[in-house]
Amino acid sequence: MNDTIVANASASGIGSISIVRLSGPKSLEIAKKITAHNELKPRYAHLSPLYDAQGELIDEAVVIYFKSPYSFTGEDIVEFQCHGGYIISSEIIDLCVHYGARLAEPGEYSKRAFLNGKIDLSQAEAIAKIIEAKNLDAAKILAKQLKGSLLDFVEQSREQLLLILANSEVMIDYAEEDLPVDIQETIAQKLDILEDKLRAILESSHRRKGLIEGFRVAIVGKPNVGKSSLLNRFLDYERAIVSDIEGTTRDTIEESVRIGSHLIRLIDTAGIRESNDAIEQIGVQRSLASIEEADIIIALFDGSREFDQLDEDIMAKLTDIDPSKHLIKVINKSDLNQKIAHPFLEDGALKISIKENFTNLTEALQSLLDSIAKDDEIMLVTSRQILALSDALSHIGESRLFLAKSELEFFSYHLNEALKKISLISKPYDNEDILDKMFGEFCLGK
Template sequence: MIEDTIAAISTPIGSAGIGIVRLSGKQAVSIADKMFSGKRKKLTEAPSFSINYGHITDGNGEIVDEVLVSVMRAPSSYTTEDMVEINCHGGVVVVRKVMEMVLKGGARLAEPGEFSKRAFLNGRIDLAQAESVNDLINAITEKSMEVAVNHLTGTLSKKIRSTRKQLLELIAHIEAGIDFPEHDIEEITVTMVGKRVQKISEDVRILLDTADTGKVFREGIKTVIVGKPNVGKSSLLNALLREKRAIVTDVPGTTRDIIEEVVNIRGIPLKLVDTAGIRETEDFVEKIGVQRSKEMFAGADMVLFMTDASTGLTEEDRDIIKLMNNKNSIVIINKTDLKKKTGFSEINKLVAEKDIVEMSLLTGEGLELLEQKIEELVYAGKVFAQGDVMITNMRHKNSLEKALLSLEEAVNTTNALMPLDCVVIDLKAAWETLGEITGETVTEDLVDQIFSQFCIGK
């Protein structure tokens, strides 16, 4: 049982219409009641899910702010404890003053993620659902929000629990047959076990196959626009952002520093990076920009390589193409509104396995096709319907990989026709590892580490 009462500011610090100070714990209502003055005599008498109008006053009876105080009583609250949310005006001074009074009243400052941690420890949500709360807060596109909400409602947890239940039933059946051979228990052979484990392995593998795409929705994909100077890199950045973010001129070398923006392409969050044109130069400042461009290129998840239809391929283009072999990349032939130089078909041979998009950023032609190619590259031919389970968390991916290894070992053991008690060892390992995802077999240290990544007010 958690005895102390915690408090935190749950809204960003700064000027805003509303600021919220949140309390959770046995003394939450009584602490708020000490500083609240309203038409209702006591917050301690307020029913659950009530919003109470009044004022926060200091020890001298002076009004600090006009507020609305929400009261939520255990167990029907986010943490399953008594909770209070003081909705005051969002000025920096006001919110901090209310927070100071709450702490003086007997609450302690919450640790990062402690409200969600209490919800987990008190059994209202499991660990995967708790982590999805953080994902929902940090969602940068509607698709990433949709995936987070899907996990918050327990879709992933149900899938993991279903798989663990199948494993537990199989383990119990095997052990019952081994421990109580004299009882009338349906006989299960090594071959039968192998088939059932193989089916469970396939289910885990299907989940794992979504991890790379899921990671994109959670973290975004670092996409670098590269090319020689004056091919239209900054124009492409502006076109994808639908705003004039980067300076565009006819002068080669205009972009000398890295420009980074997050853009939503069909629900896919791209961390889009506009780089300085890559070329040999004697200009000291431009040279630094070129070097940074090469560094960003090396660390990119995806590359948009641009070249100029009106000039044909140059040695600078060919040098960049050589660096693209091991990169997920799309080739963009820009300025198709101008007359093409002869011999430009060479690029089809140099980037035979890459998607090529011909476009004119001046007219907008080809922009929609480029977005389609980006979508196809990220999804890699996979189609995810709304509500599908998708792995977005690296911790979940690692647990699934470990579980799959244990299941594959179990299959190998059955193929070798070894005794079933040897198979049980690997099945139990898989069962334990899958439990780490929902928090049913997780260590206290790992729980602390996970919630330390949350904001204090959540």
């Protein structure tokens, strides 16, 4: 952490400006050498010439100095906003290295910000994810997280767990006659409320995980119903081969498509049927795997044909799926004479013609995506955060078993573990503060 690090903070490529960022104790000294300034006033945009090691002019840039601790990393930072393109920013980086900086490792600025207590882990992860966000809703959630929404949630959950622990410690340490009669019941009730809240957050985070990664939308159905035609219509070009030969698509085809404010992954699959062809069998296995991996499934049926055994088999597979997945039933080829009829489709299937009009499907998809995205609940955005909360919930579950048996040492042990796990979302804590909490709440100094 005593090193001074340097990196290009903007994307490489052609653009009007590039930003090179220095962080660490030597930042100011290095910047003075490159700018030939004697002094750089903190938080002041200096329009300055930049010189190489031989004193030759290489660019004119806006140079800003952020004095420690008032910077993103908490260290001295200097930013060079130089002209864009590859050459100048590379030259500035080389010069910084020449004067004693080293190249930053991926994520090193955020890591330093965390180690210097400027941000917690959830904020560091929000920074990483905001760059990858696939839609505006995700960006908004992450912006809140950057402002500390997840940190607040962790703090509140910790507070509640500490209170429950304090209650339990009192039961362990004090004679039964000094305790309120309903204390065990009160503990159980508090645990109920907390557990419900944590479960709701975990469930809603799973449901919305596509907000960050891009929702996966799989188009499935028997051969020839128009799956590839639908992919092509969404993309507006002939990406997949379309033909009236059954089994045209052999492999899954995946493309990004923008629906409203969402960037989704749309997956065309091989028609699902029994086949003796080894390659087609593999394709069908992949179609089935796509159902498993999808957030949303568009089940396509051919309205111009009778509902047959193949449709029946697909229907059976779809009634079996994880309830957190969303199913959109669609009858295609409404431009032809309609023969299909089945109770499974009477309940809300959309009728479209990919050849003529399918706007009702795009509208339905967009409003479904909007409704999944819209949720006021806090969202966990990395698998690390989700794992931490799942582990905390497992320990809370365990603790309940011991509470029921009045084995309070074990109860406390599991609550302590839950506390540690939930704290991992933002930062590790030690458990010293349980005591403060305990005495504060119960006035035990009597």
